[in-house]
Amino acid sequence: MQATITGKFTDSRQVAENWFSAFAAGDISRLTGLLSDDVVWHVDGDPGVSTVGLLQGREKVVTWLKSFPQNFHAREFVISHYYGDQENVLAIGRFRHTILSTGQTVGSDMVIHFTVRDQQICRYQIYEDSLLLKQAFTVQQQPVHQQVRLNGTVYRYLDIGEGPILLFAHGLFLDGQAFRAQYKVLSQSYRCIVMDMPGHGQSSHSPSGWTLNTIAEDLALMIQELFHRPVTFIGQSQGGMVGIRLAARFPELVERMVLIGTSAREEPEFRITDWQLRCEILQNGTQQQRSQLFDRIQPLLNSRRWLEQFPQQAADDRQRMLHQDPQAMALALTAAVFTRGDIRSLLPDITVPVLVICGEDDPATPPELSMEIAHSLVSSELALLPETGHHPMLESAGQVTSLIRQFLEGPPRSA
Known part of the structure; x- marks a missing residue:
């Protein structure tokens, strides 16, 4: 006092x-x-x-x-x-x-x-x-989303449940609903903060662009000022890349972390040309060209098993991608692919317990990248999911939820 x-x-x-x-x-x-x-x-x-x-x-x-x-x-x-x-x-x-x-x-x-x-x-x-x-005080049919302006960017997020805080950060082209299977269950015991990342969903973005470092700084400010306690960070793909930065640079703000289908390396050189073409379509293509782009991208992200077994959910996810602001998606792609850089040197600085999850059929961030992350961390668990691609929280939703719950309920481990 x-x-x-x-x-x-x-x-x-x-x-x-x-x-x-x-x-x-x-x-x-x-x-x-x-x-x-x-x-x-x-x-x-x-x-x-x-x-x-x-x-x-x-x-x-x-x-x-x-x-x-x-x-x-x-x-x-x-x-x-x-x-x-x-x-x-x-x-x-x-x-x-x-x-x-x-x-x-x-x-x-x-x-x-x-x-x-x-x-x-x-x-x-x-x-x-x-x-x-x-x-x-207004009765809502759905959980209420909230907004906060962080360093000039308005982040929209779902705040649901009570208990220790879980902060969810999704990957490129998605939004917070990608974690709906997880937060519907985990919010019974935890307070789930489910973000729309910059330029995605209903969050705003800077027209001059951003970096994964600036997102980590924004979320650190949010945790410090709104939550006043460390969180468990759950990040998929670009969300995981942000989480690594957050846990390494602001260790007092993260008590545990879950990394899903992510990488600590820069984007491989052989993929850059294809990403440049995709970025051009996002910026200057027609609606039909963008629709065709996401039709081509989805098989590069998701497993054949999931696409065949859940065609309607796959179609819904393509529509969600298509309805994103294309200019914002081009900027998000730049941050998540072109400028993200190599952050392997940060991994030994992370001393909190980390659960690393990856689909065995993930072509975007193959399992060896998750293995590398797990082996470089002080305290980690690794879970590889069969017949699962780049979106395990969608493709193997029940398994991912169970893995996260078991990880959270496990005893804390010292570095």
């Missing part, structure tokens, strides 16, 4: 601390005793949110306090700093609550301003993300 230290401020701060202690315990009697007769309660926002409005008088505020647990289930409530003087206390922190009427979970930074007189609270005002609260 940090605070402006004076004798009189210490007294007013103690009132605020007593308030939070009683609030956490649900002790209405103690809370009532901390309120002045004419206390003013000030919560800005949409009136559709049950806690929003202006109240005056102890009795009305006590009614508000009694209704709080009928509307919210507290997941996290942290006060990190106090500032103030003899009459004013600013408590700075964050919360995360589930709205009981909708099942939506919402979190926000907050500042609570207490005005203290004669050891009682005579005014309370909270500053929080009222728009996010309003959205959480």
Whole structure:
């Protein structure tokens, strides 16, 4: 805790601390005793949110306090700093609550301003993300996606479930829905943050392009500022390449990692010409030419077994690729292929446990690349999946989910 230290401020701060202690315990009697007769309660926002409005008088505020647990289930409530003087206390922190009427979970930074007189609270005002609260009070048929601007790029992500945080990052031409089989199961025990990578899905992108290094920096900022704790990073292909950078450069932010169908090497020279032609079609081709491009690319990514057994899912994935912004896909291709570079030197710096998964029939990042990664890491497990190509989380969804769950439930291992 940090605070402006004076004798009189210490007294007013103690009132605020007593308030939070009683609030956490649900002790209405103690809370009532901390309120002045004419206390003013000030919560800005949409009136559709049950806690929003202006109240005056102890009795009305006590009614508000009694209704709080009928509307919210507290997941996290942290006060990190106090500032103030003899009459004013600013408590700075964050919360995360589930709205009981909708099942939506919402979190926000907050500042609570207490005005203290004669050891009682005579005014309370909270500053929080009222728009996010309003959205959480709206019944949604599907899980709510959120957005955050990181160093100028707007990232869209799904935030679902409660528990230790799993952060998912997909590969080129996909979006966060590529992990739908995994997060539907794992969100029962974990908080799943499922990203749309820059230029993919509903995330924005810089028209001048980006690199995998800048994505790693963006996600590091997100973890630091929004999650306040290390995550398990789950990355496929380009997502795994970002994960290696993140875990090596920001080791305090990653507690475990899952790498799926990825590489620590630069793109082989013999493939560059084909990628240049594909990039040209993305930038300047017609819709029909781009459709034909993805028809040709899919057999280079997915196993024959999956394409034959799941033709509708394969067709849906081609449509998802085709509906991406082609200019953004060209920039994403540049980052994931042309400028990604060789990062094998980073692997020995990663000391957290890592699960490496690869399809035995992956032509894009063949199994020997995953073997190389696993052998270069301090603490790793390797799983090779038969009849599986470059998208194991789609092609062998149940196996991948089970492998991740077993890995997460296993005992932590020291370097």
